[in-house]
Amino acid sequence: MTQQEAINTEDLLRSRYDVVVVGGGNAALCAAISAHENGARVLVLEAAPYEERGGNSHYTGGAFRFAYRGVEDLMQIAPGMSKEELENVDFGSYSEEQFLEDMFELTEYRTDPELCELLVRSSFETAKWIASQGVKLQPGLGRQAYKVDGKFKFWGGLALHIWGGGEELLKALYANAARRGISMAYETPALDLLQEDGRVVGVKARSQGRPIEIRAGAVILACGGFESNPEMRARYLGPGWDAAKVRGTRFNMGEGLMMALRAGARPHGNWSGCHSVAWDVNAPPFGDLTIGDQFQKHNYPFGIVVNARGERFIDEGANFHSHTYAKYGGEIMKQPGMYAWQVFDDKVTHLLRSEYRIRRVTKAEAQTLEELAGKLTGVDPDAFLRTVHAFNAACRTDIPFNPNVRDGRSTEGLGINKTNWANPLDKPPFHAYHVTTGVTFTFGGLKVTENAEVEGLYGGTVPGLYAAGEMVGGLFYQNYASGTGLMSGATFGRFAGAHAAQHAAGGALKQAS
Ligand SMILES: Cc1cc2nc3c(=O)[nH]c(=O)nc-3n(C[C@H](O)[C@H](O)[C@H](O)COP(=O)(O)OP(=O)(O)OC[C@H]3O[C@@H](n4cnc5c(N)ncnc54)[C@H](O)[C@@H]3O)c2cc1C
Numbered sequence: 001m002t003q004q005e006a007i008n009t010e011d012l013l014r015s016r017y018d019v020v021v022v023g024g025g026n027a028a029l030c031a032a033i034s035a036h037e038n039g040a041r042v043l044v045l046e047a048a049p050y051e052e053r054g055g056n057s058h059y060t061g062g063a064f065r066f067a068y069r070g071v072e073d074l075m076q077i078a079p080g081m082s083k084e085e086l087e088n089v090d091f092g093s094y095s096e097e098q099f100l101e102d103m104f105e106l107t108e109y110r111t112d113p114e115l116c117e118l119l120v121r122s123s124f125e126t127a128k129w130i131a132s133q134g135v136k137l138q139p140g141l142g143r144q145a146y147k148v149d150g151k152f153k154f155w156g157g158l159a160l161h162i163w164g165g166g167e168e169l170l171k172a173l174y175a176n177a178a179r180r181g182i183s184m185a186y187e188t189p190a191l192d193l194l195q196e197d198g199r200v201v202g203v204k205a206r207s208q209g210r211p212i213e214i215r216a217g218a219v220i221l222a223c224g225g226f227e228s229n230p231e232m233r234a235r236y237l238g239p240g241w242d243a244a245k246v247r248g249t250r251f252n253m254g255e256g257l258m259m260a261l262r263a264g265a266r267p268h269g270n271w272s273g274c275h276s277v278a279w280d281v282n283a284p285p286f287g288d289l290t291i292g293d294q295f296q297k298h299n300y301p302f303g304i305v306v307n308a309r310g311e312r313f314i315d316e317g318a319n320f321h322s323h324t325y326a327k328y329g330g331e332i333m334k335q336p337g338m339y340a341w342q343v344f345d346d347k348v349t350h351l352l353r354s355e356y357r358i359r360r361v362t363k364a365e366a367q368t369l370e371e372l373a374g375k376l377t378g379v380d381p382d383a384f385l386r387t388v389h390a391f392n393a394a395c396r397t398d399i400p401f402n403p404n405v406r407d408g409r410s411t412e413g414l415g416i417n418k419t420n421w422a423n424p425l426d427k428p429p430f431h432a433y434h435v436t437t438g439v440t441f442t443f444g445g446l447k448v449t450e451n452a453e454v455e456g457l458y459g460g461t462v463p464g465l466y467a468a469g470e471m472v473g474g475l476f477y478q479n480y481a482s483g484t485g486l487m488s489g490a491t492f493g494r495f496a497g498a499h500a501a502q503h504a505a506g507g508a509l510k511q512a513s
Contacts, residue, residue, distance in 0.1 A: 006050065007043070007183045009207040012214060015183065017043040018504035019497070020203055020216040022190040022256055024048060025055030025249075026166075027469025027489030028222035029173035032182050033133055034497025035220070040504055042182045043214065045205055047189035047223070047251045052289075054170040055224055056248035056441060056470070057486065061293045062162030062169060063322075064137065065483030066123035067096040077127050078137045078160055085139055088150075094157035096120050102157065102481045106323060112268070112474035118450055119475065119484075119491055126491045127160070134172040136163040153404050158322065158483045165292060169486070189255065193219060193263045193465065200263060200464035217504025218464045220496045221454075222489070225442035225470040226254025227274065228286065236271050236444060240333060245279055247295070247438040248287040256471055260446050265462050266455045269473030271444030275480050276329025278305075279438025281339055282362045294355045297433050298325050301421050302351050302403070303344035304391055306376075307335040310383030312391070317420035319406065326440070326480040333437040341376050343388070343432040345425040351403055362434040372430045390414060392424035441485065445473025452496035453503075464503060466496035 007015070019035040021028045024046030032042045046053050068074055071091050075081060099120045103111050131137060140161035141152050162169045177184070185207060194202040194213060202215035226232035230242035232254045261267060283295040298321045300314075305328075307313050314331050318324050332340045341364075344352065355361075366372035369388055373381035394411035401409050401423060411417045446467045447455040454465040469489035476484075 007185045009210055009212065012043075012185055012188075012207055013212060015043070017041050017183070017214070017216045019043075019218050019220060019500045020045060020214055021220045021222060022203065023055065023221070023223035023469070024053045024184075025222065025224065025469065025489065026057035026169060026173070026486055027493040028220070029170070029177060030130070030490045030493030031220045031222050031466070031468050031497040031500070032177055033173065033180065034494045035501040036180045036182055036497075038498045038501035040501035043216070044177070044182060044184050045188045045190050045203070046184065046186050048186065048249070050186045052249070052251070053186060054166065055252060057489065058166045058170055058289060059248040059287045059292055060166035060169070060486060062165035063140065063158050063483035063486070064127065064160060064162050065099065065158055065481060065487050066127040067094050067099045067120060068124060068159065069093050069095070073124065074159055077131045078139070080136070081139065089139055089141070089152040091139070091159045092153070094159065098157060099123065102323070103484070106479040106481050107477040110270075110477035114450065115448070115472070115474050119488055122491050123487055126487060126494060129494060130490050133176050135169055136172070137161065138163045162486070167292075190223065190259065191255070192259050195263055198264070198463065200462060218466060218500035220466040220468060220500050221256040221260055221471050222468040222493060222496070223256035223471065224249070224252030225445065226257060227252050227439045227442050229253040233439065237274055237442070238272065240338065241439070243338065244276065244333065244437045244439045245283050246286045247277070247279060247293070247440050250286040252441070252470070257445065260454060260462070260465065260467065263462055263465065264457050265465065266447040266457045267444065267473060268447035269443055269445050269475065270477040273443040273476070273478055274330070275326045275440040275443065275476070276333065276437050277325050277440060278329060278332060278340070278342065278435040280360070280362050281434040281436045282360070283438065291358065291360060294358045295360070295438065296355055297342055297435050299352045299356065300328070300342045302348040302423070303342055304388070304418070304425065305340050305342050306379060306384055306387060307340050308337050308378050308380065310380040310387050312387060312416050315416055315419050317410070317418040317422060319420075322482040323479075325482065327478055329437045329439070332435060337378055339378060339434060339436045341379060341432045341434055343372070343425065343430065345423070345430050346427045347423055349431070356433065363431060364434070365429050365431045367428045369425065369430060372432060376432055377434065388425055391418075392426060395422040395424045397424065441470045443473070443476045445471045447474065448472050448492065450495070451499040452492045453499060466500045468492040468496040
C-alpha cells in the first residue's frame with residue numbers, strides 16, 4: 001500500500017469497521033490479516049507517519065524462534081532452500097520441550113506457564129502461517145551457526161531467520177494487508193478506548209490533528225510497550241533508565257498500556273524489567289533505520305568486558321549470547337558512567353558478526369595491550385592491564401575451544417569467572433568496542449487469555465478488547481530468548497485477530513436480533 005492509498009480523516013469517519021487494530025508493527029499486521037481471514041472489515045491505526053511505520057519490528061534482524069523436529073519441518077516453511085544449503089548445513093532439531101526449557105530457565109521459572117506453553121506449542125504452526133502470508137524465511141547462517149568440518153552447524157534453536165529482516169517482513173505483511181483491502185491510517189495515534197456498559201466499542205484517536213471517535217465491534221491493542229518514553233522508563237524501570245538509548249522506534253510511548261489499564265485491564269508480568277543490550281556508545285537516542293540492529297554488539301562471549309574501573313563485571317561466557325545478551329544491557333546500566341568496553345584479540349576476529357565491521361562503530365585497536373589500555377576512553381589503564389593479565393593466567397587452555405557448544409573452557413580462581421570460551425588475550429592486533437545500554441522493549445504488559453482477550457482487573461475479561469505483541473505481559477522476566485518477540489507478536493496477533501473477528505460478528509448478530 002502506498003502513502004496515497006492510506007485513509008484520511010473524512011474516510012475514517014464515514015467507514016464502518018468490525019475490528020480496529022492499534023499499531024503498525026508485526027503483531028498488529030498479523031492481527032489485522034488474521035481478523036480479515038476470519039471475515040472482519042479491518043482498520044489499522046498507526047501513530048507513526050508512513051515513512052516510519054512498523055515500530056520495533058522494522059528494526060529487527062529477523063531472528064524467529066520456533067520448535068521444529070528436523071529439516072523436513074523447516075522445508076515446509078522455507079521450501080526455497082537450495083540443495084547446497086541442505087547438504088552443507090546441519091540444522092539439528094529444536095523440540096517444544098527444549099524451547100519450553102529455554103524460556104523457563106532464562107526467566108528463572110517466572111514465565112506465565114499457560115501463555116508460554118501456548119506460545120511454544122503454537123510456534124511451528126505460526127511459522128507456517130506467516131510463511132503462507134508471503135513472509136520469506138531462510139537459514140540464519142553467520143548469525144546462529146559456525147562451520148565445523150566444512151559444514152555449518154546450528155546451535156541455540158534459531159535455524160531460520162526472516163529473509164531481509166524487519167524491512168522485508170513488513171513489506172510482505174503490508175503488501176498482504178493491501179491485497180486484502182485492509183484500511184491503514186498513518187499519523188493517527190489512538191488516545192483512549194470507547195466503552196459502553198463495560199464493553200469496548202471503539203477508540204478515540206487523533207487524525208490530522210483532529211480528535212475523532214471510531215466505533216468497532218472489537219479493538220486489538222498491538223502498540224508496543226513504553227520503551228520510547230523516558231518518563232515511564234524512569235517510573236517503572238528505575239532511576240537512570242531515562243538516560244538509556246532506545247534501539248528502535250520513537251513511537252512506543254506506553255499509551256496503549258495506559259488506556260487498557262484505565263479501561264479496567266489487569267497488568268501482568270515484569271513491569272520493572274526490559275530487554276536491553278550492549279549498544280554502540282555513539283548511537284543516536286532512537287533507532288536509525290539505515291543501520292537497523294547493527295549498533296548491537298553481541299559477540300562478547302569470545303572476549304572480555306570491562307568497566308571504567310578496568311574490571312570485569314559479568315561472566316561473558318555464561319551461555320550463548322542469545323541467552324544472555326538481553327539482560328547484559330542492564331548490567332552495563334549499573335556500571336559507572338553507564339558504559340563498558342568489549343575487548344578481543346585476533347584469534348577470534350573471524351567469529352565476530354557483521355555488526356563489528358560497520359562504519360559507524362566506536363572502536364579502538366592496538367598492537368599491544370599497553371597501547372590498547374591508553375586508547376580505552378574512560379577506563380583506568382593500569383587496572384585494565386591487571387585485569388587482563390589475571391584473566392589470561394586463569395584460562396583453562398587445556399580444554400579445547402569450540403564456539404558451537406558450551407565448551408567448558410573456563411577461567412579458574414577469579415572473582416567473576418568466565419564459564420566458557422575463555423581464551424587468553426595474547427594475539428595482536430587487539431580490538432575493543434565502546435558500548436552503553438540500548439533498550440529494546442519493556443516486559444510489563446497486560447494479562448490475556450488463550451484467545452488473546454484482555455483480562456479484567458478483578459477477574460473475567462474486558463469484553464471486546466484484545467492484545468498482542470509487546471503488550472502481552474507475563475512471558476519475559478529479567479531475560480529473554482532471542483527471536484521470541486517476533487514469534488510472540490505473530491502468535492498472539494493471529495489469535496487476537498481470529499477471536500476479535502468472532503467477537504465482532506457475535507456483537508453484530510446480537511445487535512441485529
Ligand atoms: C534493533 C532491534 C532488533 C530486534 N531484533 C529482533 C529479532 O531479530 N527477532 C525478534 O524476535 N525480535 C527482535 N526485536 C524485538 C522485536 O522488535 C519486538 O519484540 C517486536 O517487533 C514487537 O512487535 P510489536 O508489533 O508488538 O511492536 P512494534 O513492532 O514496536 O509495533 C508497535 C506499533 O505501535 C505503534 N503505536 C504506538 N503507540 C500507538 C498509538 N497510541 N496508536 C497507534 N499506534 C501506536 C507504533 O508506531 C508501532 O507501529 C528487536 C528489536 C529491536 C529494537
